[in-house]
Amino acid sequence: MLSQKAKYALQALGLLTARYEKGPVLISEIADQKKIPIKFLENILLELKHADILESYRGRTGGYALKVHPKSVKLSQIIRIVNGPIAMLSCVSLNFYKACDNCTEQICKINPVMAEARDAVLKILDRRTLADIRDEEF
């Protein structure tokens, strides 16, 4: 399951995508609309900024905005930033690989199944972008 943080991140990005190229949005506005604790949201947005997904402006007319085109950001990328590995086992992770420490056997039958599962999810999450979770406008 995705963490609450990851869910919040996706919700915030849905809003920011709808506002793409329409000027920065206040953290407080996002927090209000999406019912996210504001200080928690601050951390999340900052992390996404550090990952070059968002850009921010300070001062009176400040706020957050998408830094790149919505279609250029895969959902898999977002999830990796705010939630970590997508694979079910680290020994099968493409971006966070780590060998199993108790896997004595050369031939593990679990590994290939989990690799299949990983590919199946990635087939979805690599094809879907921020544009796909963009908030409807009113």
Place this chain on the structure above:
Amino acid sequence: MLSQKAKYALQALGLLTARYEKGPVLISEIADQKKIPIKFLENILLELKHADILESYRGRTGGYALKVHPKSVKLSQIIRIVNGPIAMLSCVSLNFYKACDNCTEQICKINPVMAEARDAVLKILDRRTLADIRDEEF
């Protein structure tokens, strides 16, 4: 990511599948072979017994054995027992559904993507059974 517990469960089941219809296997033997802390493994096997996947025998010739045919146990089933939901969001879970509490919008764009992702994993995990992760024999 699957918990350590889930990983241990799958490893233990790989061994028990190889021993299917060959009499009960000691917890201590499984723990040794798979390098799993024995008391932790006890809990896991007990849980799988309560879920009717395993059966156990006490006393001198005791131990654990698969209760049903390996091909009749889907990996998705095991994961749900020892790890919980397979879906990335509870609002998209088939077996552990729970509505989002901060989802004010009628139309959530995240939900359908996560449903797709869930279906993609399940396509693998519903088709694979214990027979697919059965330990090789020597």
Place this chain on the structure above:
DNA sequence: ATAAAAGTCTATCAAATGACTAGACAATAA
């Protein structure tokens, strides 16, 4: 200038979860 408004950053906290352990108990076969 300067005050108000915005994001930045570090630190902290409580609660939940995860991984594991202890130990008394119950059943069974030799």
Place this chain on the structure above:
DNA sequence: TTATTGTCTAGTCATTTGATAGACTTTTAT
């Protein structure tokens, strides 16, 4: 009848997660 095996409840300990506090910096409107 006793050694061996599983049963079960409870507890510990470390880590992660979700959330908060508050001082600080930057920016803009006046």
